[in-house]
Amino acid sequence: MKNYFSSNFKLGVLGGGQLGKMLLTETQKLDIYTSILDKSEDAPCAQICNEFHLGDLLDYDTVYNFGKTVDLLTIEIENVNIDALDQLQKEGLPIYPKPENLRVIQNKAQQKKFYKDHNIPTAxxxxxxxxxxxxxxxxxxxxxxxxxxxxxxxxxxxxxxxxxxxxxxxxxxxxxxxxxxxLVPFKNELAVIVARNQKGEIKTYPVVEMEFHPEANQVEYVICPARIDDTVAKKAREVALKVADEFGFIGLLAVEMFQTQEDEILVNEAAPRTHNSGHYTIEASYTSQFEQHVRSILNLPLGNTDSKVAGIMVNLVGAEGHTGDVIYENMENILEIEGVTPHIYGKKHTKPFRKMGHVTIVNEDINKARALAQQVKETVKVISK
Amino acid sequence: MKNYFSSNFKLGVLGGGQLGKMLLTETQKLDIYTSILDKSEDAPCAQICNEFHLGDLLDYDTVYNFGKTVDLLTIEIENVNIDALDQLQKEGLPIYPKPENLRVIQNKAQQKKFYKDHNIPTAxxxxxxxxxxxxxxxxxxxxxxxxxxxxxxxxxxxxxxxxxxxxxxxxxxxxxxxxxxxLVPFKNELAVIVARNQKGEIKTYPVVEMEFHPEANQVEYVICPARIDDTVAKKAREVALKVADEFGFIGLLAVEMFQTQEDEILVNEAAPRTHNSGHYTIEASYTSQFEQHVRSILNLPLGNTDSKVAGIMVNLVGAEGHTGDVIYENMENILEIEGVTPHIYGKKHTKPFRKMGHVTIVNEDINKARALAQQVKETVKVISK
Known part of the structure; x- marks a missing residue:
């Protein structure tokens, strides 16, 4: 095994948003030197990574030149210049997830075609x-x-x-x-995160259930475990596993699925990275998705994906009618609620429906957690000064 | 309530070692701007805090001038210049823990006298x-x-x-x-962490049990919950609570105690900060000690101190006979063990018995956790190149 910890090894990450920031928590924990490329100097990662590079993730030269400065490259956002990744890979740089997987996933038509070609159920x-x-x-x-x-x-x-x-x-x-x-009428929107390393070790997280905000089309609650039949949950994990296996995927793959009226599982789409539907893992799981991402791309043994307790995540999005410097109203009130952990992404500017943070609610009893999550959602407000 | 999150509020921390680093995980999570003073430019916090100042924590002018740049001051090590803190407090700077408490605790004779004067049992x-x-x-x-x-x-x-x-x-x-x-013959060495905020809200963590390395006199295992009678545990929490109450303490206070052969509880000493005996809380508790520290000094509601699962901590200390650039041997092997989370503090240089990191082992079954902890301890080695 390579010596990643407190060493000269340099991990490169394309993107410095909130997913990158939560990844940094893990690389800091393991003292893995991390270098970030992002187009904004106000990116959540900018001040807290070991090394920060300013540049456009879609520009060939920028991505190529950044890649030449690191020992292994990963992403926190999939919209990056894949041609540059192909060239870097050709020159011997390890890149996980693999550029060929990113190319397919980046284009929703190709992604759907991939599912069809590999007998993965999809609409x-x-x-x-x-x-x-x-x-x-x-x-x-x-x-x-x-x-x-x-x-x-x-x-x-x-x-x-x-x-x-x-x-x-x-x-x-x-x-x-x-x-x-x-348009498939469905009972539930579900998601399963799969982790796979180079050795081919593969693990799925439990199935989560998502509730969407009717207007903004953004996830409002992510609930783990999903309140569904065991047979449906088993099927969902198997489908997600198949998607990762067919890709020969390395890293974290978040597979979003529909549970139809007939309890069929249809893949909606996949994200080749840590995912909003896995934020609950930080507090609820034995291994957070961000630590699992590090383990999988570095070909380390994968961690236990089981939950210690039930977890529910509420997104903190900018309130309608508010644009400007952010204030988190009633934070003190939600901190009084048992098992509540806010995550503030560090974006100084709010606007309607912008993802500014999230709150995790954990409890041994999922119904209690669901009630407290509602209370959190109705209490905290992301407004402007 | 003050607006601490994604705001201009600046938290100052005296000390930038591993305790500071783990505190930064929490201030990053809540996007609280954090400025650190430490004497070493290689301090674990140096690269990952918002603002880093180089200077001697025992020098009056250095501490005073640093204090003038922040909105609230806290510590991660108690050996700091208290005269400077007294002056800063006089000029209106909120400082938690309070300088007068630090002064008593800093001097072990005064600390013991305090216990005696307040009817707190001690040898x-x-x-x-x-x-x-x-x-x-x-x-x-x-x-x-x-x-x-x-x-x-x-x-x-x-x-x-x-x-x-x-x-x-x-x-x-x-x-x-x-x-x-x-010299009191004792059955167990125990510790209880108490959190108290300005409002006077006060909470104790469960009692932990410590096993020391016989030669190095450093903690080898910290076990939560301690495998002791409920009546003894209750007494230990009450004694710890009394210590924090008598101090009128604000922040985190780690109270180390002896359980005598007669099941008496005697206070050994207290640390006015996050503590090695509370590292298990990161993975095992509803609220980690570092988040609790932030909550308590900012006068926010305190979080739940209960555990989700049993937790055991093993210190990673430099192996004997090894001095130089550090290598963590067999990290891959311990990552294969269920429920294992390593924390690498980021010190590049190892020497015998230096605290280089720790590993937490969590499990629903404390006996299983104890066996796995032993396996971790026997497997991983902190050596030099």
Whole structure:
């Protein structure tokens, strides 16, 4: 094994947002020297990493040159320049997750095609190189309202996804490569995080259940364990495992899924990194997803994915009507609630629905945790001065 | 409540060692801007705090000038210039723990006198202004071998404490103010961490049991919960609570105690800060001692001190015969063990018995945890290149 701890080994991370910041907690814990590339000098990681580089993650030269300064490269966001990663890998730099996996996942049409090609259950879809093709398909009666439009590239937090119910909706869509997906009525939206290292050791976290904010299309509560049948949970973990296995994935893969009315599991999409649906692991699990990410990319033994207690996560998003320097209102009140841990990402500026932090609520009793989570959500407000 | 999160509020910390580093994990989590003063530019905190100042913690001007740059001051080590703190407090700076408490605790003779004056059970002792006085006392038959000699000032990790069994031992003692304490045969060495905030809210962590390395006089295992009778545990928590209450303490106070053969509880000494005996809380407790420290000094509600699971801590100290750049041997092997979390403090240089890190082992079953802890201890080695 390489000597990673208190050594000259340098871990490079593309992206310095909140996921990077929570990763730094783990690299600090293990004293792994960490260098970060991000386009903003106000990035949450900027002040607290060992080394910070300012630059555009989508620019070939920037990513390539950054890669040449580190011993192993990973990501905290998937929208990065893959051509540069390919070249770095060719020159011998270990990069996890692998660039070829990132390329497939980065493009939602290719990602869906991958699932279809590998017999991974997913909703039916049609792929269009241009929006115009989608319109023609509709006009020729090949697709019907309602359907789910997804931009092939750079969707994030519900941007790039829209339920299209009318011609007006269709007219309002942005240009570009996209897919039209069958709208599947579902009981639950679930997620499973899978960790896999180079040795091929693979582990899944328990199934979590997600509740979305109806307007903002952002996750409102993440609940672990999901309140579903064991057979459905088992199926969800198996499907997630299959996705990671078929990719030959190295690192953390968050697989989002639908539980249909018929208790089928359909893969919605996967994220090749630590994920909002795994934040609860910091307080609830034997191994947090961020430590697991470090273990998996460094080919260390994977940690126990079981939970010590039930965990629920509430996102702290900017309140509507508030734009400006942030204030967290009623923080003192939520700190009075048992088992509550706030995480403040360090963004100085709030705007409506911006992810500013999250709060984890843990309890031995999941129903108690759910009630306290509601209380947290109704109490704390992210407003501007 | 003050706005501490993502704000202009600046927390100052005297000391930038491993306790400071683990505190930074919490201030980063809550995005509380943190400025550190330490005498070494290689201090574990140096690279990862918001602001780092280089300087001597025992120098009046250095501590005073640092204090003038922050909004609230705390410590991670008690050996600091108290005169400077007194002046800063007089000028209106909030300082927790309070300088007057630090002054008493810093001097072991004064600390013991405090216990005696406040009816807190502690072993009998005699106070000497000079070593010569102690020698005269012995020669005049006023004290007998064996007794425990303690330097009044600047003892740390077993330095400044010696069991004196013979005249040769007595001859070998260093000069200076000291106490001679009755050697009490004890069943167990216990510790309880107490948190108290300005509002007077007060909470104790469960009693932990400590096992010491016989030669190095450093803690080898810290076990939570202590495997003792409930009545003894209750008494230990009550005694610790009384110590914090009598001090009117604000912050975290770690109270080390002896359980005598007769199940009496005697206070050995207290540390006015986060403590090695509380490291297990990071993985095992609802609220880690470092988060609790932040909560208590900022007058926020205190968190739940209960444990989610049993926790055992093993110190990682430099192996004998090894001095130089550090290597953590067999880290991969301990990471394979269930429920194991290593903490590497980031000291580049190892020497025999230097505290380089610790490992926490958590498990639902404390006996299983104890067995795994032994395995960890026998496997990992802190050596030099």
């Amino acid at each position: 039916d879809f049609t792929h269009f190189a241009y929006l115009e093709e989608l319109k023609h398909s509709y006009e020729n009666g090949l697709i019907e309202f309602p359907f789910v439009w997804k931009s092939a590239r750079f969707g994030y937090d519900g941007n790039g996804v829209k339920v299209v119910k009318s011609y007006a909706d269709l007219e309002g869509l942005p240009e570009g490569e996209c897919i039209a997906e069958k | 009998d002792f005699t106070h000497f202004a000079y070593l010569e006085e102690l020698k005269h006392s012995y020669e005049n038959g006023l004290i007998e071998f064996p007794f425990v000699w303690k330097s009044a000032r600047f003892g740390y990790d077993g330095n400044g404490v010696k069991v004196v069994k013979s005249y040769a031992d007595l001859e070998g003692l260093p000069e200076g103010e000291c106490i001679a304490e009755k």
